[in-house]
Amino acid sequence: MNTENNIKTLIVKKPLKLDCGKTINEFPIAYETYGTLNEKKDNAILVFHALTGDQFVTGLNPITKKDGWWSYAVGPDKAIDTKKYFVICANVMGGCMGSFGPSHEDPSTGSAFGTNFPVITINDMVNAQYNLLGHFGIDKLFSIAGGSMGGMQVLQFISNFPDKAKTVIPIACTSSHSAQNIAFNELGRQAIAADSNWKDGDYSSKDTIPNKGLAVARMAAHITYLSKKGLQEKFGRKLQEREDLKFGFDADFQIESYLRYQGSVFVDRFDANSYLYITRAMDYFDLAKQFKGNLSDAFRATRAKFFIISFTSDWLYPTQENKDIVIALNSIGADVGFVEIESDKGHDSFLLDVPDFLSALKNFLDKSYTEN
């Protein structure tokens, strides 16, 4: 896909040593900003996107022509008010919206990296994005925020750079990917690998696209983002544009049609190899393990103010996993607030119009900013 237009890119000159052992040089980080950085440069918020997000947080995404993934939360007068704050978001490394990823050209072969791209981690992602602070001349961010994999990046960022953010907002996330999380990701990866068009990751030079595999991966993942109750209320057993069952394997039910649609639109905007790399990074995430099993040690050096948010119907990153982070912070006397928001919209709640969530986010940010 042509993604050159409308994409701002920072070429990072400083070599970055990845967790896999390889070092990368002169790599691109694609980013977008919203609002204005004030003179004191104390109003910047670095937002981290989730698995299939990108740097286009709000407003019209110039590539997909759809609303940005966090349009409910970010914008003028919204929870993350772009009249007040300067919002930065970067496409993660391994992604497919301009940052260094598997669809980039491998100079040694002249074709896309594909699976020759190094396996990256959440740690590598935040280390790469840290370069944006220098680029904008920001000494300390007012806040870092993100949900799901974005929340994992938030946790890793403050652990790596303890004095670089005043407030820290991990949402609907975990400090360590569970067996169930890994299992769902593996299902998605295997769906992609089972598509004969995948060609061991070398599909771009063979001029094929593993659309079917990627669509199935998206369908499976999409179920994990919703709650049983939410699905039942929205779809139940409603039939799709038909009076009765057709006794075949067409999409008889609305839920089937909905999932197929979700899969089909996803392949237009996402790269299959990026899906493999980013899910791998999530699976490798285990912040406590980086500190010999003691999660509290990840946060011992920071004085930042944390606000952790979970959702009642999120079974992918359930409240207890979010609370484990609260517990680790409390055990070292860190400044941490926590609320579980009532919502039947599942893990996706953080992306949707959930007024209690949006008001908590807004109140926390605005109050913390006035106390600045």
Next chain:
Amino acid sequence: MKNEFKVIAELIEKDIKVLDVGCGDGILMEYLKNNKNTNIRGLEISKSKVQECIAKGLTVIEGNAEKDLKQFPDKSFEFVVLSQTLQAFLNPELVINELLRVGKKAIVTIPNFGYWRVRLHLLIKGTMPITKTLPDEWYNTPNIHMCSIKDFFYFAKSRNIKIFKSLAINNQNVSIINDSNLTIKNFFADLGIFLIEK
């Protein structure tokens, strides 16, 4: 701010770390933060009250004192405050132990079941007492472990909990409770405030 909170605030020194257990909408927390420069944290079970606290810029954790005090290390706060909720716990003794583990000192307030209006209500009407501080009917009250000031005194003694200060509140009147006036205070106060340590 209600008189009870003014009395609690009087007992708390400036510039220290305090945990308000069952902090409600954060009125006491806000007062301590603004007037005593307290490094104040709250624990609250109600989601809507937690939201109110966040809107006031207070650091509050949604949680249940019976389960969630565990996560705080020993003596990690100078004071832990528990205002009029002891009687609502399934296991008040466990909560008191936790308060005294987490805090160097604890301030516990209780609605006094020995108050004369409570006694009179039961004596005359023969039904469960309803007063200003105990407004609910027996079938919907959260208060499942009511006690009197005297009960709390005896409880503390039996568990070797030191009572540094105990105060009786009756409307706007605040007075000190001691061994010699215990029976009288237990009759005339509708609220007891205890500063304890173990």
